[in-house]
Amino acid sequence: MIGIDLVELSRIALNLERLANKILSDDEFVEYQKMSLLKRKIEYVGGRFAAKEAIFKAIDLKQAFNYKDFSVLNDEHGKPYVKTKIDINIEISISHTNNYATAIALIV
Numbered sequence: 001m002i003g004i005d006l007v008e009l010s011r012i013a014l015n016l017e018r019l020a021n022k023i024l025s026d027d028e029f030v031e032y033q034k035m036s037l038l039k040r041k042i043e044y045v046g047g048r049f050a051a052k053e054a055i056f057k058a059i060d061l062k063q064a065f066n067y068k069d070f071s072v073l074n075d076e077h078g079k080p081y082v083k084t085k086i087d088i089n090i091e092i093s094i095s096h097t098n099n100y101a102t103a104i105a106l107i108v
Contacts, residue, residue, distance in 0.1 A: 001107040003057030005050040006100055012046040020045050023052060023067035027083070031073070046101035047094040048072050054105035055082065055090060 012019060020032055020041075028048055035041045051072045056065070071083040072092060082090040082105075091106040 001058045001060070003054040003059075003105045004103070005053035005057065006102045007046045007050040007053075009042050009046045009096075009099055009101060012049065012101075013042050016042060016045060019049065023049055025068045025071040027071045027073060043096045043101060047096060047103065050101045050103035051080070051082075051092050051094055051105065054103040055092070058090070058105040058107050059088065 016038075020029065024032055024045070032041060032044055035044060049067075052067050052070055055070055059065075065086075069084060069086075070090075072080055072094070073083055074080055080092050080094050082092050084090070089108045091108055092103060094101065094103045096102075
């Protein structure tokens, strides 16, 4: 299964802190708090929002899970990966421009 999502970063910026608190897992929030640049925070939250929406579309189980059930983190090379409590293997890719963040999730 595959899921994709596209997010306007200007909409993320309007409610950045509220959205960060709503969607970021504890592990993601630790990374978010380390960021000093507002632009980077907006990209991070926008990318994580797009990634989680793409995951929900791929697994088609949005009602059974919430945003904080999935952590989208980066390995030592910067590649994003998904950490979750359910037994499922999710490949994820995130990309940003000045105006948008997009993500693709693939259930393998």
